[in-house]
Amino acid sequence: MEHDRTIPQWETEDTPVSPARRGFLMLAAASGAAISVGRSAAAFTDVPFAAADLDDDSLIGMYRTILQIRWHERRQADEMLSNPDYRGYNHFYAGQEAVATGVCAALRNSGPREQLDLVYSSHRPSGHAIAKGVDIPKMVAEMDFRATGMNGGYGAEMHISDPDVGFIGADGMIGPAPVIASGSAFAFRARGSDQVAVVFAGDGNYAAPHFHSTLNNAKLLDLPLIYVCENNLYHQYAHYSLSCPHEDIASAAAAYGITAETVDGQDVVQVYNAAKRAVDRARAGNGPTFIEAKTYRYYNHWGAPGAKVGELGAFGYDPLAITHFRPEKELRAWMQRDPVDISRRILADWGVMDAARAAEIEDEVKAEIEAAFEWALSQPLCTPEDGLRHVFAEGTVPARQFG
Amino acid sequence: MEHDRTIPQWETEDTPVSPARRGFLMLAAASGAAISVGRSAAAFTDVPFAAADLDDDSLIGMYRTILQIRWHERRQADEMLSNPDYRGYNHFYAGQEAVATGVCAALRNSGPREQLDLVYSSHRPSGHAIAKGVDIPKMVAEMDFRATGMNGGYGAEMHISDPDVGFIGADGMIGPAPVIASGSAFAFRARGSDQVAVVFAGDGNYAAPHFHSTLNNAKLLDLPLIYVCENNLYHQYAHYSLSCPHEDIASAAAAYGITAETVDGQDVVQVYNAAKRAVDRARAGNGPTFIEAKTYRYYNHWGAPGAKVGELGAFGYDPLAITHFRPEKELRAWMQRDPVDISRRILADWGVMDAARAAEIEDEVKAEIEAAFEWALSQPLCTPEDGLRHVFAEGTVPARQFG
Amino acid sequence: MAMKSWMYSVLEAVQHEMQEDPAMTWIFELTPPVASNPGRPVINLETEFGRKRVVNTGIDENWMASAVLGAGLAGSKSATYIPYQGACMPFEVIQNVAGKLRSMTGGKASMPVVWIIEMTGQTPGFGGQHSCYEEDSYYMHIPGVRTVIPSTPYDAKGLMHAAIRSPDPVVYLYPAGLRTLTEDVPDEAYEVPLDKAAVRIEGSDLTIVSSGAGMPVALEAAETLAGEGASVEVIDLRVLKEMDTETIVNSVAKTKRLLTVDQSYYTLCPGAEVIARAVENVDGVKVKRVAFPDAPPPASPEMFLWMRPGPQQVVEAARAIL
Amino acid sequence: MAMKSWMYSVLEAVQHEMQEDPAMTWIFELTPPVASNPGRPVINLETEFGRKRVVNTGIDENWMASAVLGAGLAGSKSATYIPYQGACMPFEVIQNVAGKLRSMTGGKASMPVVWIIEMTGQTPGFGGQHSCYEEDSYYMHIPGVRTVIPSTPYDAKGLMHAAIRSPDPVVYLYPAGLRTLTEDVPDEAYEVPLDKAAVRIEGSDLTIVSSGAGMPVALEAAETLAGEGASVEVIDLRVLKEMDTETIVNSVAKTKRLLTVDQSYYTLCPGAEVIARAVENVDGVKVKRVAFPDAPPPASPEMFLWMRPGPQQVVEAARAIL
Ligand SMILES: Cc1ncc(C[n+]2csc(CCOP(=O)(O)OP(=O)(O)O)c2C)c(N)n1
Ligand SMILES: Cc1ncc(C[n+]2csc(CCOP(=O)(O)OP(=O)(O)O)c2C)c(N)n1
Ligand SMILES: [Mg+2]
Numbered sequence A, B: 001m002e003h004d005r006t007i008p009q010w011e012t013e014d015t016p017v018s019p020a021r022r023g024f025l026m027l028a029a030a031s032g033a034a035i036s037v038g039r040s041a042a043a044f045t046d047v048p049f050a051a052a053d054l055d056d057d058s059l060i061g062m063y064r065t066i067l068q069i070r071w072h073e074r075r076q077a078d079e080m081l082s083n084p085d086y087r088g089y090n091h092f093y094a095g096q097e098a099v100a101t102g103v104c105a106a107l108r109n110s111g112p113r114e115q116l117d118l119v120y121s122s123h124r125p126s127g128h129a130i131a132k133g134v135d136i137p138k139m140v141a142e143m144d145f146r147a148t149g150m151n152g153g154y155g156a157e158m159h160i161s162d163p164d165v166g167f168i169g170a171d172g173m174i175g176p177a178p179v180i181a182s183g184s185a186f187a188f189r190a191r192g193s194d195q196v197a198v199v200f201a202g203d204g205n206y207a208a209p210h211f212h213s214t215l216n217n218a219k220l221l222d223l224p225l226i227y228v229c230e231n232n233l234y235h236q237y238a239h240y241s242l243s244c245p246h247e248d249i250a251s252a253a254a255a256y257g258i259t260a261e262t263v264d265g266q267d268v269v270q271v272y273n274a275a276k277r278a279v280d281r282a283r284a285g286n287g288p289t290f291i292e293a294k295t296y297r298y299y300n301h302w303g304a305p306g307a308k309v310g311e312l313g314a315f316g317y318d319p320l321a322i323t324h325f326r327p328e329k330e331l332r333a334w335m336q337r338d339p340v341d342i343s344r345r346i347l348a349d350w351g352v353m354d355a356a357r358a359a360e361i362e363d364e365v366k367a368e369i370e371a372a373f374e375w376a377l378s379q380p381l382c383t384p385e386d387g388l389r390h391v392f393a394e395g396t397v398p399a400r401q402f403g
Numbered sequence C, D: 001m002a003m004k005s006w007m008y009s010v011l012e013a014v015q016h017e018m019q020e021d022p023a024m025t026w027i028f029e030l031t032p033p034v035a036s037n038p039g040r041p042v043i044n045l046e047t048e049f050g051r052k053r054v055v056n057t058g059i060d061e062n063w064m065a066s067a068v069l070g071a072g073l074a075g076s077k078s079a080t081y082i083p084y085q086g087a088c089m090p091f092e093v094i095q096n097v098a099g100k101l102r103s104m105t106g107g108k109a110s111m112p113v114v115w116i117i118e119m120t121g122q123t124p125g126f127g128g129q130h131s132c133y134e135e136d137s138y139y140m141h142i143p144g145v146r147t148v149i150p151s152t153p154y155d156a157k158g159l160m161h162a163a164i165r166s167p168d169p170v171v172y173l174y175p176a177g178l179r180t181l182t183e184d185v186p187d188e189a190y191e192v193p194l195d196k197a198a199v200r201i202e203g204s205d206l207t208i209v210s211s212g213a214g215m216p217v218a219l220e221a222a223e224t225l226a227g228e229g230a231s232v233e234v235i236d237l238r239v240l241k242e243m244d245t246e247t248i249v250n251s252v253a254k255t256k257r258l259l260t261v262d263q264s265y266y267t268l269c270p271g272a273e274v275i276a277r278a279v280e281n282v283d284g285v286k287v288k289r290v291a292f293p294d295a296p297p298p299a300s301p302e303m304f305l306w307m308r309p310g311p312q313q314v315v316e317a318a319r320a321i322l
């Protein structure tokens, strides 16, 4: 295990160079440096810069999505820290927003069900959900167990799901989701559809036996599956080097003969470009892609009501929540490369928006999120007896708790 | 899937050259050619020829073991084809004898329990069992469900086991055995023992999710585990290319950073040498080894009483049992490189034994096997009520079939 | 209508549904989806529907089960045939994901999938993992999954149609020992409901409840008992989840005597649930339970055949409460 | 003797056994084997026994469970702590390999291993896989594995000693909701037998049988009922396999009334087996069964708390048969 366990390595010499859309941008210069993408990274000069060809609205849409994810969480954290009636919890996504945003921007997120691309999420789903286009107020309501929430209060954070936008949903388990996603990809191929299936999974998922099944069968059957590995370096209290002998998890996928690349997960443009290549490949019938996004989460593994502002182990945005297993300097180094900042800087550099417009958008997003919480937290709670519904498609099961 | 599906490739140019012990032998010349060992094969010139340093008794012991396995099976097949009272079945090992023999010759097979190397077998166990040194008459009795059989008639062929020689035993399942074997290796390392754990698994085991768990954890913990993949090209009715994107399954193991090599499974010397290297590595605390032995089985997947000599689908030694999924010419080509012949030729070439001694040994083995069957088939059948024993270490469970 | 074997009846249903729905898929492992029957065309799903819809990859039953689940979530009906050796490999994904997903999504996840899970033929001589009959109980405890266990070719076909058409995930247990059964089975599609037990014989003195591979045993025993003048009602559970309490209770209310017959291990065999439901609802019932002992099946035919409940044991148990 | 928490009591047993036997190993995943207790030294198995004997690799509960099995087969006592999310990941290897291996080898395989399988705390708000309580039934049907489920810190420690010392594989279910219990627990090693239920309260009018997380509920209900003048006997199963029939039958023969209380899903909950054994052995018993409905637990606390059996429901069910 020769992994660097302290801070991400800034390597200036092999930084990918993006020929800018309306100028020329050295991302490295703009952001300090791009993270090392390892030996298995695709040669960036060989491929078109898909993001650079997007229209302004789409680019601004990505920026907006990143902000929605960020502000949903900040708003929720406020709720947890200050509202004694609030009950929702979250596996925070702050720091990783560019991954979900970049990937989902390359997908079909609306239209008839039989054309939607499907996203399988992890136990850390709210970012993926927002990026895939779920109704934010309904999601907020679900996370606080409201009867009118996205899933009627049955699922809460770890099981949010909205098939209407192709968001198959969260999965509280480590292991099964990628295999199941490969089954959706199998179905697409079998019925001759050009849909793709995407699964987001953490570095923790690498060690699960399901990892092998997923990649092996995706390769054997040439499935339109995109496996997005969000390597945020830790699974709960453990660094990924404890469970994975590869420095780049992508090399594990490459061993199966699957196209695999690592990207800087803090840079939405890099993520989008990789996703676009993967989606094009899958739609053309050329099989699976594995994308390892190097990223980092700012908060603790998980946050819930009851934590106190400023207390060690709380998940407050500021001061930082730093526990012993994650060195403070590592966290601070990653925060220097914040996905919000990077996306804002890129769009500014490309002339897509200026600082004033950027601030305006942020205010719009804040207001939108504020309204979502206001609506959600005024929604009705669930009816106890409804717990007997939705076991099967029809009917209810008998109550048994009364003997 | 670019595998050659017809016959093994004879490649003369990169044939491993064995500096002979008492002469010089081109195995390729002697046997037609050695099988291609693929890109991941070890460089044979870099390592000592361990087998060549063995004393005559050990070398003859290997030849004898190969013959025991072969004649046990031929004798059993006769029983199946002609004795209406015989009930034993088998997953025949004929054609693969050199693998079990070469591997087990490198292990500690006798002595106190806490020094024995352990072997985990597959659903095709009789060859591994004999090579590990089980009592053949008791094994024969077990396979015909005798009360005095090796496992009291509880296990029969797919579950034979004798911990006294370190033969943990057969496993009728595809998947679990390698993972469990890695647990034994973990225990050895934990208690500071130099024992090694060996698991034999077919090409079919590659696709099982357990494959990943086994190799990943063996690597992470540097376990003294030797994974012997017997790639006989088929799992039941399917060629391994249907379940594995690698031409050499060993390359899947190499991807984890595990020392991995492919060897000609028909040549007991090559197998022994690879096993010896692996055992030395493991005992020295240098972690796991993956050995892929390219081999072939002569008979059908499985044989049982009731088949008729000469009928298609029977497993008779001659005429050959050839079913549609295995091309006849493939089988015939592999039979040209019979492990019995190859081992005999090597020992003759090395001056270890002459033709007369070879024939004498074969006669001794035949007589030994004959005696084993005679003893075994005169043993008592089981007592019905004993079925309630051995559920737990002590006592019996209640009968429930009478209400 | 013609005399059909078990597997032919089942594949007839699958073939029909796959013809109706070009998106439907099938995943297999050892057992190619091929069946023949005297005087009928051979059914071969692989050649008829092609290797895009009908696939066989490696020995990975968890992938098979998970893949059909993913196909179902993507809107494609899907089924897989899990051989008995792998019967519990997909247990976790069925129990923990499929069974909970409809509820966890507040009804949004639809899973029109069928896992055909083979149980061994309980062939004497195989022992352990190759001769056990126990999955009925494991799968039966799972909520959110309909678990059925046909015991006749007719039911096997009708339950297969119903299972494939259901938006609920279905564990379709197949006791392979029943493969030799044949009976008159209609050619056209029909459904056997996913929530009804069948009264196979009506009677008033004693209720025998069994399922799957226990049914031939129960029926043979009932015949013997009838010959002795006992009026025995025989119920085939057919559906383990949701178990049809009404049919059981109605019968037991009449007979006041209940004998359950299972090939599953005694502790928490399906019969335990039958007995509990009966006595919760009817007072003064005499009960007895016949099952395999709580021991793995030994290979030796002498031991195994003594342990496996047969008609004779059932007859004797019945006599004890008649 | 001192007041000790659940986890401290358990780790005290493990620490003792690991000190006694330098070959013994421990594998963990999320939960580092650390426990502290007021006035007592911190127990940290990892630092005390080192990273060769105490390991943590990836999120692969099947490897964890299989690895301790392999360690046991190699002659090393071994235990692992499986977090509740992975409670059924190792199901197949426990059911199909460990449970059968002693029998299949004719008694030659010895497996001194313990799988501590956490069940959730059933915390309201988590739903689905993070709030279910169902593993008791799955593991209980397996032969060849001793399945225990302590409900007090004292039993938790004593059963842990017995489990580690046993040559039989033990599934040691741990309902994490009980983690907050404390009681006086001896410092020295002692065993609680692997085959005995405990009569927690003696009484003559009604027998309440429960286990694990159901026990605090059953005891609270019994207290209320006692206040109403009913003499209630409360039995803690403690061992699910082999279930202690004798203690149940003796009690029910006396009370003629049986109420089972489970947090597990109704169909084939442990109570079903208790009821079946009771009525097979005792005539004229009035029975009732309280359990979680056959539905995955919804996240909403409003729904969940209504569905989870509590003391009030138990009291009412008891009144109905008293
Ligand atoms: C089968 C299973 N075992 C354990 C857990 C508990 N668990 C929840 S999240 C998590 C860590 C996941 O880490 P990673 O995949 O890297 O995702 P991240 O939290 O970093 O986003 C674990 C172990 C689980 N959910 N499922
Ligand atoms: C989990 C599981 N699924 C299916 C089977 C049925 N099965 C027995 S042997 C076998 C093929 C094994 O092939 P391979 O590993 O290549 O070994 P070989 O028979 O060639 O020696 C299969 C699929 C099984 N034993 N276990
Ligand atoms: Mg992570």
Ligand SMILES: [Mg+2]
Residues within 6 Å of the ligand: B202, B203, B204, B230, B231, B232, B233, B234, B235, B236
């Ligand atoms: Mg093979």
